[in-house]
Amino acid sequence: MARSDTRYREAYNRILAFCETLRVGDDMPSETRLGETAGVSRTVIRRCLSRLAELGVISWDGRDKRLLRVPTPGDRIAVPDAGSDTSDLEQRFLDWVLRFDVPANTALSVAELSRTFDVPQHELKEFLAGLSRFGLVTRRPEGGWRLLGFTKSFAIELSDFRSVLELNAVSHAAEAPVDHPVWSQLADLRADHLRLRAHIDTDFHEFSKLDERFHQAINSVVRNRFTAEFQKVISLIFHYHYMWDKTEEKTRNAAAIDEHLAIIEALEARDAEAARAAAQEHLRTSKTTLLSSLRHHDLG
Amino acid sequence: MARSDTRYREAYNRILAFCETLRVGDDMPSETRLGETAGVSRTVIRRCLSRLAELGVISWDGRDKRLLRVPTPGDRIAVPDAGSDTSDLEQRFLDWVLRFDVPANTALSVAELSRTFDVPQHELKEFLAGLSRFGLVTRRPEGGWRLLGFTKSFAIELSDFRSVLELNAVSHAAEAPVDHPVWSQLADLRADHLRLRAHIDTDFHEFSKLDERFHQAINSVVRNRFTAEFQKVISLIFHYHYMWDKTEEKTRNAAAIDEHLAIIEALEARDAEAARAAAQEHLRTSKTTLLSSLRHHDLG
């Protein structure tokens, strides 16, 4: 019924490993210094030292701390395994929403999500609070959360917003200095697009990865913390919806390749206007595709 | 040590008020129906009915519930006063940051913020989690949160992002249909700008409000949930920084009035290109002002 002592356990093992580098009789560094090396506060260090003294690994009296014996594997302390990564919660959550086609206005139970994603409840609450800033979820008056996403209006607004960001990125790219990494990336992408176009009949499903790489390259020109967060969400959503809308996938992808190439060529010619126009065209197609993929799933 | 029963208390008083509309001996509606009218679940309704029965206001046996006597003021139950509004936490928080000029990289203590803003800790955590999506705060590895904002790079990226959104809004405004409310708003704004320009020597400090109205009008043309959230934050930050940078406030405001008028005129002439150009000019000035106001405060 309180916070876990994982921090202490990890620090303890780290200190123990440090002891192995000492020789019996050696003096240990100060608490402050140990804290710095282990990356924890003195409070935790003192707990570690207490245990070390109890096990007879060290003697400890005030500032006099000496190694009494070489630590054995039995001295180590068990660390509860970290639990599934909490960092990619966003990816997994959106994946879940899109894969199971969770309909708009579904009530989200923190308790249930906590179990399915194996993440503590309070982290989920924070995560959902973050998503609510993107308008993906909202609080229910009777408590808990509600999924908002993937109605028609959502898709339209998302597409529009994406267009604004991406057209801006294209404009910036056109004016990027010659030594900017984007140019070599675009050269590579151009070659890969041409290669895929030659084998489009069989390899058309490989376009998805190429698409992601292309848009990432373009957007990487704009270094902006406010857009960065959005891009992740946006690309995930578009990515998944494309993967499922299997209607005319081959033709769609072939067309998209040409659209990408048009943008790349305009950029390489440093023709900002042409690049913007080509991008606008491509984004328009994207929006249509996203909307029609929604229509196939539900009528939200 | 558990959640509050405010929901029950409020529901109880509501049900009591409903009882007053009945006559002694009347039958009460079903639990489900009462729940619907009071906006709570049956669980709460049953608690309410229990108390009503205890106080002898009603008789209750299964589905037989009758009003025994007219409720008196003494039957009401005390409701803990709501506590300071939690809805404007964002406004108050940003206000606090900007007013006290909280420096970048300051550690934010949830406990302390909870006291200063009189808001439960868990709500603050959710709030901060939301702000972290905007890149305003971030988690510290050792726990808690850290304020990121108001370095030079932050101001630059914020300005750039604002420009992207606002230029897009201007483009949309130029193509808004004649019956769109923005046109009458712009006409009003135009008049108010001219009026203020005539008395700029004495009333220059009134520009701040006008500025906010102007940008709000422009941005209201774009109906997009993703931009809406950002606009609130952006306008607050710009708003406050302008208020404090008192250097040459009069000249700055006079110049800004002319810039606004140029945008308005171009829009009224439906000249999208000219409007964009004028807006770009204005946003450039804004950015410079924001940056120089930072320089006066600190060197973050």
Place this chain on the structure above:
DNA sequence: ATGCTGCACTTAATAATTTAATACACTGTT
């Protein structure tokens, strides 16, 4: 003087606890 420790106090993470919502079976009535 300076760095280290002892100690007290504050804060953060997390589980426990109570309130509230919900699902389902049962019952009486038409």
Place this chain on the structure above:
DNA sequence: AACAGTGTATTAAATTATTAAGTGCAGCAT
């Protein structure tokens, strides 16, 4: 039988309590 309502059990959400961890300061030893 169908339906609306209630009794009851299960589950979830909000909020507090509790423990772990961080932080600051006074005093002490070198």
